[in-house]
Amino acid sequence: MTRATSWLSLLLPWSIPLLRPAVVEASELEWDMDQVPIKGKFDETACPDYASYATYPHRPYSEGPLSLPFQRPHVRCRTFQSDAIEKVIKDVTSRMKNPDLARLFENTFPSTTDTTVKFHTNGKDGKEKRKTTTVTDSPVDDDPWTSTYEDPGKWEGPQSFIITGDILAEWLRDSTNQLKPYQKLASKDKAIFDLILGAINTQSEYVIESPYCNAFQPPPHSGLPVTLNGQDDNVHPAFDPSFVFECKYELDSLAHFLALANAFYAHTKSTAFLNARWYKALDSVFDVLEAQRKSTFDPETGSYRRNQYTFQRRTDTGTETLNLGGIGNPLNNGTGLIRSAFRPSDDATIFGFFIPANAQMATELKRTAALLRTTGNKKDVTRAETAEAWSKTITEGIWEHGVVHHRKYGDVFAYEVDGYGSALMMDDANYPSLLALPLMGFVSVGDTTYQNTRKMLLEKNSNPYYLEGREFMGIGGPHIGLQNAWPMSLLVQAQTSDDDDEIMKCLNLVLNTSKLGLIHESIDVNWSHSYTRKNSSSLGQDGRET
Numbered sequence: 001m002t003r004a005t006s007w008l009s010l011l012l013p014w015s016i017p018l019l020r021p022a023v024v025e026a027s028e029l030e031w032d033m034d035q036v037p038i039k040g041k042f043d044e045t046a047c048p049d050y051a052s053y054a055t056y057p058h059r060p061y062s063e064g065p066l067s068l069p070f071q072r073p074h075v076r077c078r079t080f081q082s083d084a085i086e087k088v089i090k091d092v093t094s095r096m097k098n099p100d101l102a103r104l105f106e107n108t109f110p111s112t113t114d115t116t117v118k119f120h121t122n123g124k125d126g127k128e129k130r131k132t133t134t135v136t137d138s139p140v141d142d143d144p145w146t147s148t149y150e151d152p153g154k155w156e157g158p159q160s161f162i163i164t165g166d167i168l169a170e171w172l173r174d175s176t177n178q179l180k181p182y183q184k185l186a187s188k189d190k191a192i193f194d195l196i197l198g199a200i201n202t203q204s205e206y207v208i209e210s211p212y213c214n215a216f217q218p219p220p221h222s223g224l225p226v227t228l229n230g231q232d233d234n235v236h237p238a239f240d241p242s243f244v245f246e247c248k249y250e251l252d253s254l255a256h257f258l259a260l261a262n263a264f265y266a267h268t269k270s271t272a273f274l275n276a277r278w279y280k281a282l283d284s285v286f287d288v289l290e291a292q293r294k295s296t297f298d299p300e301t302g303s304y305r306r307n308q309y310t311f312q313r314r315t316d317t318g319t320e321t322l323n324l325g326g327i328g329n330p331l332n333n334g335t336g337l338i339r340s341a342f343r344p345s346d347d348a349t350i351f352g353f354f355i356p357a358n359a360q361m362a363t364e365l366k367r368t369a370a371l372l373r374t375t376g377n378k379k380d381v382t383r384a385e386t387a388e389a390w391s392k393t394i395t396e397g398i399w400e401h402g403v404v405h406h407r408k409y410g411d412v413f414a415y416e417v418d419g420y421g422s423a424l425m426m427d428d429a430n431y432p433s434l435l436a437l438p439l440m441g442f443v444s445v446g447d448t449t450y451q452n453t454r455k456m457l458l459e460k461n462s463n464p465y466y467l468e469g470r471e472f473m474g475i476g477g478p479h480i481g482l483q484n485a486w487p488m489s490l491l492v493q494a495q496t497s498d499d500d501d502e503i504m505k506c507l508n509l510v511l512n513t514s515k516l517g518l519i520h521e522s523i524d525v526n527w528s529h530s531y532t533r534k535n536s537s538s539l540g541q542d543g544r545e546t
Helices: 006-010 083-094 099-108 111-115 172-185 190-209 251-268 276-292 355-372 378-401 448-457 487-495 500-512
Strands: 117-121 159-162 233-236 244-246 310-313 403-406 410-413 466-468 473-475 522-524
Touching: 083 099, 083 172, 083 190, 099 500, 111 172, 117 190, 159 172, 159 190, 172 190, 172 251, 190 251, 190 276, 251 276, 251 355, 276 378, 355 378, 378 403, 403 448, 410 448, 473 487, 487 500
Parallel strands: none
Antiparallel strands: 117 159, 233 310, 403 410, 466 473
């Protein structure tokens, strides 16, 4: 067995909408009801709510010692169908010797397409954008989606709305990673091709409208309802709550927008997404980078200058808002790094130069530049040069300001820095993370600085969020608390190791704590029957990394 084992990369938890039920005793659960719609004319409303359905085990059980249940919805209740995905499931599970691990893969690999594709049109199926130019005075009238399509090309072509778990909203980061395991199938399956192309087009609309926001409402022509997040946020730039679900500025959200298109091009060589809307979204990314590279104090006058993005939330949880009037702690000039107000966990940064997101942005900008140069278009070459310049500047900034000397491990990557010399030494399970730097392509697994960092992160005495208990271990984070580690971190650990014993230890920990046949968000390290998400209506308070 090697680190490159194909199915291991497909099992990554950010590729599936994680099960986050209440704390329960798995042994107490037994529900024989199958998720079968009412007989006769099919009505999708007859399908049980999957978030509730998945909290109970269903037959048939796997033949291994764990007897894991079959948790896929009935075929007519699945939100998207792909023969290619079914073939992968059959091929991979037929070669697995462990029937419990095979069942876990069978349940989780198709979970995105089974349960989270809440709207999709290929642009030719009658569900595409209405041909209207009606403009309403308010986006929250009786018909909130009698919307304007004033911009040429807006919402045209394939569109895909991928929700995150139990929330009817799309996170840029999550939707990109949920679709990631299917990218290799896009060249073989037209349905997957259109699904991912639609996701790129939909994300483009989101980035154009509100590039500082992280989570969004359904497309206006989808017919899906708008849901409010229940928070009292004061955000600048202002956003439209009928378009945006939450507006936490996370640099990695924009990096994931680029990553979605980059991976699609890498696997299909198609540039079908290179339209006026995607170019406009890319320009919006460049604008954010320019605004968020600026220091807190003007380097020439020394005067304070207010950042373009501010965020304040009425909350008693410190990680849910920014201090100093919504600005966050001061950042120095001339670092080459880009500020991120929040982390991928949706927690506020302490020092705004968040290294994992900067590393991902640098990597994806370089890939974007490479694909733009293939078109031969002069404007694309100009944009490629801009992307390359940003990538080079950010990369140099990481190596100059994001690497610090640790008294035990030598040179290591810091989690966050401020350019003044302060550094936060930790890691969080959510992607992008320091542990995942090779997976995003910023460094090789064998890089000396990365290996020093990896050792630091996987020891309790040097990473405050590395947790060990009687039944589980791994990296957690402040979003859930100090008792829960995330299976996601173990799968990242396994993929960045060449040690078979380490890989098997990580996989067994994940498998043995997936008693309901799905991978949980986080698990109490001392009592594995306790896992998040406790309250499915908490609207983002408990994390949604998939």
